[in-house]
Amino acid sequence: MTAAHAVAARPVKAKSGRRWLKWIILGPLLALLLLQAYFFLQICWWSYFNPSSTSMMRQQLAALRETKPNARLEQQWVPYNRISNNLKRAVIASEDANFTDHAGVDWDALEKAYERNNRRHKVVGGGSTITQQLAKNLFLSGYRSYVRKGQELIITYMLEAVLSKERILEVYLNVVEFGRGVFGAEAAARHYFRTSAANLTPAQAARLAVMLPNPRYYDTHRQTNYLARRTAVILHRMNFADLP
Numbered sequence: 001m002t003a004a005h006a007v008a009a010r011p012v013k014a015k016s017g018r019r020w021l022k023w024i025i026l027g028p029l030l031a032l033l034l035l036q037a038y039f040f041l042q043i044c045w046w047s048y049f050n051p052s053s054t055s056m057m058r059q060q061l062a063a064l065r066e067t068k069p070n071a072r073l074e075q076q077w078v079p080y081n082r083i084s085n086n087l088k089r090a091v092i093a094s095e096d097a098n099f100t101d102h103a104g105v106d107w108d109a110l111e112k113a114y115e116r117n118n119r120r121h122k123v124v125g126g127g128s129t130i131t132q133q134l135a136k137n138l139f140l141s142g143y144r145s146y147v148r149k150g151q152e153l154i155i156t157y158m159l160e161a162v163l164s165k166e167r168i169l170e171v172y173l174n175v176v177e178f179g180r181g182v183f184g185a186e187a188a189a190r191h192y193f194r195t196s197a198a199n200l201t202p203a204q205a206a207r208l209a210v211m212l213p214n215p216r217y218y219d220t221h222r223q224t225n226y227l228a229r230r231t232a233v234i235l236h237r238m239n240f241a242d243l244p
Contacts, residue, residue, distance in 0.1 A: 039139060039155055043162045046171065050077050054175050056137040057183055064181055074187040080170040083185050083197045085243060086205035088169060093237035094209040094230075096130040099169070100242045104131040104160035105153060132156045134172045165244035173197075178208060179219035192222075206234040 057073055064071035092099045098106055109127035128136070135155035140148055159168060178188035185197035185208075193204050200208070210230045211218040218227060 036154060040158050040162075042138075043155075043158050047162050047167065051138065051171065051175060054138045055140055056177060057175065059141065060177065060181060060183075071181065073181050073183055074191060075174075075183040076186040077174050077184065078186045078197050080166060083170070083173055084200040084205060086202045086238070087173065087185055087197065087200050087208060088243055089238040089241040090202070090205040090209035090234055091130070091169075091173065091212070092241040092243070094206075094234045095133070095212060097237070097241065099130050100165060100244050102129060104156040105129060128152070129156070130172055131159050131168055133176070134168060135159060137172075137175055137177075169244060176212065177215050178211060180216045182215070182219070202235060202238060203231065206231045206238065209234055 057075070061071065061073055064073075096106070106127065106129050109129070112127060132152055135152045135158075136148075139155055140152060163171070174184040174186075177183055178185075179191060182188055182191045185200075188208055189195050189197045189200055189204070192208065193200070195204070207227065210227055218224070221227075
């Protein structure tokens with residue numbers, strides 16, 4: 001190769017290197033944008049149709065089938081008007097007292113959770129609203145990290161932009177975990193009280209709401225002192241819970 005040919009080849013190689021560098025940077029960004037678009041389209045679909053399953057359901061079914069290959073989840077979808085107002089009020093009182101007022105995120109609760117996590121040097125709680133919990137249940141894993149929390153916030157604002165508060169609460173109450181393999185209000189009412197979601201009493205509803213932060217534990221520890229005390233507190237707070 002002549003010196004002239006070598007000089008001419010250098011710019012081509014440099015240009016090719018810059019092209020690869022561009023895709024190394026832009027590729028992950030494009031993948032992230034496509035993922036957000038997928039989430040958004042799914043949420044738009046669920047404004048008209050009910051989710052057949054969620055990320056949390058699939059994870060729990062896989063875990064159950066590790067020991068019982070034929071295991072199935074307990075879940076039956078019921079519309080908003082067939083879920084007792086007692087349960088709606090109890091869940092709002094227990095999980096997200098400002099549900100009808102905020103735009104998806106309770107920043108005061110998040111700040112308190114952040115301070116609590118810093119004191120313990122690990123993520124022990126997220127200060128999540130009902131909408132944030134729904135975002136996690138629909139799409140994400142149960143693993144706690146600030147990266148996952150960031151994605152949760154993005155999905156939360158998508159949910160609030162597309163769905164009404166009533167629809168958010170309806171979906172949440174039909175897909176949230178109430179026990180090992182037990183998902184949704186109807187399955188929970190039948191599993192614990194042998195009744196329907198529509199007929200839950202205030203005390204039954206309050207107990208179910210209190211179980212939500214750790215449902216698998218309370219499925220097998222149903223008579224703890226904490227559960228009884230917290231149920232009494234939620235029973236009182238239910239009187240002040242606003243429904244969408």
